[in-house]
Amino acid sequence: MIKYLPLLIFILLGLNNCSGEKKNHEAAPSPAQVDALLHRVCARCHNLDMPPKTSDDEKAPPLYTVTVHLKDRMKSDDPSALRAKFIDFVSDYVIHPSRKKSYCDPASLKLYGVMPSLKGQITPVQARAVAAAIYDRYDQMAMLAAMKERNRLARLPAWQQVLETRDCRLCHIQGRGRLAPGFDEIARKYAKNKEEGLKKIEKAITEGSRGAWPKYHTPMRAYKGLSPRQLEGISRWILQQRKQ
Ligand code: HEC
Ligand code: HEC
Structure with missing residues (x-):
């Protein structure tokens, strides 16, 4: 038994460690929580509507415009990896934005300024979930469908x-x-x-x-x-x- 004691301690410590890590592991937010984040955090500067609404005193371009533009600019190399690449970029950008990283065109960057960091307002796990949600929500097909539906309702x-x-x-x-x-x-x-x-x-x-x-x-x-x-x-x- 004594012979195995170090091994036993090692295993127990290991187990302990794992469960400790599990406790700190942040669960991915639910779709409703993602929606709440979009409204509470992103909507302070970005319009969330589709079709997007713009105004003269907006602090940033609408999220639809930003997302479609980013997808378009990122597309170049491997189209199948676009979603993953988009999520990596956006989840990093919202916490560590910079003029150098931005895909925003120079004229718009000058107009709006670089996006301020959201560090402390959104966790990396939340940022990834938000990035995935805007990737899925804002695209040209969905926009066409939304406009068709709006026209149908208007009649x-x-x-x-x-x-x-x-x-x-x-x-x-x-x-x-x-x-x-x-x-x-x-x-x-x-x-x-x-x-x-x-x-x-x-x-x-x-x-x-x-x-x-x-x-x-x-x-x-x-x-x-x-x-x-x-x-x-x-x-x-x-x-x-x-x-x-
Ligand atoms: C305090 C204002 C503000 C808030 C809050 C804000 N943004 Fe931005 N965002 C900006 C501005 C200004 C730009 C345009 C300049 C730039 O690209 O940095 C921008 C640009 C972006 C871009 C485009 C980056 C690029 O390279 O083209 C993405 C993506 C983005 N925001 C996502 C988000 C998301 C997601 C949220 C919410 C979690 C958010 N933003 C909250 C101001 C804001
Ligand atoms: C969750 C259930 C629910 C929904 C959804 C709902 N109602 Fe009602 N509505 C009620 C109840 C219960 C009453 C009776 C309330 C009372 O006793 O004053 C009522 C009463 C009314 C009345 C009668 C008022 C009166 O003076 O007698 C009207 C009109 C009405 N609803 C219209 C609507 C319309 C239009 C919508 C959608 C835009 C709607 N309701 C959605 C539950 C609902």
């Missing part, structure tokens, strides 16, 4: 735009409202006074609603960001619903 009537982009139908199911009154029931409630109904419905959507339908116990949250046309469109549409 729909305003009420349908709301139903296709919001979750109203999750709860408001025609004729069998278990989570919320059906839109037909709401129409019936306001059938006698449509002008008042219109005002009440618009208010319920923009401010949320509680207590108007005691049968359902749960309140409804407020919906922000609908255009006036969409708000009026969906409200008038609800008033026209009949039991199917």
Whole structure:
């Protein structure tokens, strides 16, 4: 037994070491955490939309523009290795940016200045996950699809735009409202006074609603960001619903 003691100690130490390392190992962030990082950190300077939005006082080009430009400039040697190369570059750049490393063209670099280091605001593991996410999210095909979808939505009537982009139908199911009154029931409630109904419905959507339908116990949250046309469109549409 004594003979083996050093070996035993060695093994125990080894095990200890491994588990110690495991504790320090930082897990890769989930897609939701990556999205939160993009919004909290990157969106301070880069617009995240696709199609991208630009403005006169922007602090940096939109992330779509930056990503597509980088992919294009990096492509040269081995196209199949592009994703890995992109992730290596971007995860390093956000923590150690420099004029020398930047692929940004000289005129833009002069306009925006070099990106400040995000050291302390993002860990290397997080930076790799963010780099992978923007590589996958921002590309020309996805952009074309996003623009096609935007054009398709723009041609729909305003009420349908709301139903296709919001979750109203999750709860408001025609004729069998278990989570919320059906839109037909709401129409019936306001059938006698449509002008008042219109005002009440618009208010319920923009401010949320509680207590108007005691049968359902749960309140409804407020919906922000609908255009006036969409708000009026969906409200008038609800008033026209009949039991199917
Ligand atoms: C404080 C402002 C600021 C923040 C925050 C910021 N950036 Fe930047 N970023 C810039 C500016 C300015 C540039 C353009 C100049 C340059 O290339 O350094 C840039 C450029 C880049 C580039 C292009 C580099 C190149 O060589 O073309 C990438 C990629 C990038 N940013 C990713 C990110 C990511 C990912 C985040 C969030 C984790 C982020 N940035 C947060 C300001 C910022
Ligand atoms: C999570 C479930 C849920 C979703 C999603 C939801 N609602 Fe509701 N909604 C409710 C509930 C519950 C009520 C009843 C609340 C109350 O008692 O005041 C309600 C009430 C309403 C009312 C009636 C207000 C009144 O004065 O009687 C309207 C109109 C309405 N919702 C429209 C919408 C629209 C439009 C959307 C989508 C943009 C939507 N709701 C999404 C649950 C939901």
